[in-house]
Amino acid sequence: MPTLRKRFSNLIHSDHGELFPHEWRRRSGSLLGAVMIGLVALLFAEAADKAQGVFDSMVARWPYSPLVVTPALFVGFAWMTLLVAPAARGSGIPQVIAASRDPDGLLSRGLLGMKTALFKLVVTLGAILGGASVGREGPTVQLGAAIMVGCHRLFGARLTSGVLIAGGAAGVAAAFNTPIAGIAFAIEELASAYEQRVAVLVMGAVMISGLTSQGLAGNYLYFGTLSDPLPVGSALIIAPIAGLAGGALGGLFSRFLLLITRRRREAKSGVFARPLVVALICGVAVGVLGVVTSGATWGTGYAPAKALLEGQDGSVWLGPAKFVTTLATSASGLPGGIFAPSLAVGAGFGKLLAMVFPSESTGAIVLLGMAGYFTGVVRAPLTGVIILSETTGSSGSILPLVLTALIADWSGAQVCKPRLYHALSRDFLPRSEAGDPDIEEKEEERH
Incomplete structure (x- = not known):
């Protein structure tokens, strides 16, 4: 990754200064990040469904197997998390909130590094495979923020809290196939207050990520259609x-x-x-x-x-x-x-x-x-x-x-x-x- 980033840096800079102004590098990082978040969120969702299916098949064949398999996997994955990536434990949303306090420093590099994010994705799938009561939305938020941060660093764009918020919000939108909810989540949970430039960045990332996901998976309803509302x-x-x-x-x-x-x-x-x-x-x-x-x-x-x-x-x-x-x-x-x-x-x-x-x-x-x-x-x-x-x-x-x-x-x-x-x-x-x-x-x- 450092080598790739260096090559990109050589492309966007010259001996006389920047070939591309910061604003274009920021937009390029946001566009690439949003598309990648939509693709990864869709693949994550499909993998989670397959993991759930494998676990259900195991239980159908051996009904009491979770009495052994589930505790064993809990201990194994907890040990791996402590050893490999302690910052991957839990939901993923608190990590984004914490990293937003230091978006371009050591805190964000530890909490939103690609190693941590990918480890979280794999172990979350393993937890579903073991019957754990977990969701993929929180991990998608951390993964989305990590992808957005990585893409901005690739283009040499300055990192701000808004970049992290945009990546996390795009993750929510892609995970649930709900673009508007991604924007609402950014306002309510990831950011305590909103600035206009952050709003534009978030909305752009959410819409692009949502369109990427919908373009491949279709405009489906996560829980299906509910009719017959209450009087x-x-x-x-x-x-x-x-x-x-x-x-x-x-x-x-x-x-x-x-x-x-x-x-x-x-x-x-x-x-x-x-x-x-x-x-x-x-x-x-x-x-x-x-x-x-x-x-x-x-x-x-x-x-x-x-x-x-x-x-x-x-x-x-x-x-x-x-x-x-x-x-x-x-x-x-x-x-x-x-x-x-x-x-x-x-x-x-x-x-x-x-x-x-x-x-x-x-x-x-x-x-x-x-x-x-x-x-x-x-x-x-x-x-x-x-x-x-x-x-x-x-x-x-x-x-x-x-x-x-x-x-x-x-x-x-x-x-x-x-x-x-x-x-x-x-x-x-x-x-x-x-x-x-x-x-x-x-x-x-x-x-």
Whole structure:
């Protein structure tokens, strides 16, 4: 890579100065990065589906194999992550948030290096192959930011926080096939405030990445088409309940995960001081719950969530069991995201809520359950609403979704005040900055 970068540098510079001004080098890096993010995200999605299929085939042939395979892979991948790329652990979104504080320094090189990003991609696929409750969206955000950074460095363009934000947002857009949600995610989660030049860079990268993905995979809906929205009267009753309860449950997940993360960070003795023991315990929990629930908790949770949205019957244990397996997977130290698993937990919660209102559309209530829980975890209501409306084609449910998400954002904050990804980003910052309790407020002022 250094040799290739040097050759490019010779092409764009001459003895008399720059042949191409910085603005053109920045645009070239953004264009190449956005196209590559769309292609890589599509390949990642296909590989994840194949990994899930291989695991499902194994379970169909040997139903109790996850009791051994899942804990073994948890320990193996946790060990590999600690040894090869510690910055690859977890979602990937906190790494981008942390790196944006030092976009052209050692911090971004460690968190967004291609070695880390590619390792994260491979191990996330391995985690899905072992039945872990992980999503590919968070890893795609880190991979997208790494690709965008690499392309800008290739063209010798200056790196800014906006470059990282654009790459991460393009990753969300390509992963869900939802360009508008990518822009919303950049506004709400990756950047605390927005400048006009950053906005143009983000929108351009998101649209190009989304068009690349759609051009190859088609303009599909991630969760399929949802029809039969709730009547206004029913929505005014069910949406606040979904927001209050779903947001509180999402906040509870965040609180538990942050507590476990802090215990692991501060532990000097005991179980939390032994990461491979923690990974083994988490792997056993995921394996046992998966077997007990007949496979309802394996992988991303996309299939059971889609079935519930379509009004099909599903396990009443999906929500509670997926909650525990996603928490266990996240606490194990494995690379992997929580976007898709959180949507699946929300679908399971929506299933339970639909049982209270049997005369209403099950799919529509499940959708509100997903909005409530997801917003409670991520605390990004705009992103949640747009992702769910774009992935289901449910424009008729926008108002109930907005109401649910806004209430869930408040409800989640009452249970867990810190925003999950921003709090987790402290683990990837230098000690002098990580210990600052006002890091999120300072991040907002910096942008």
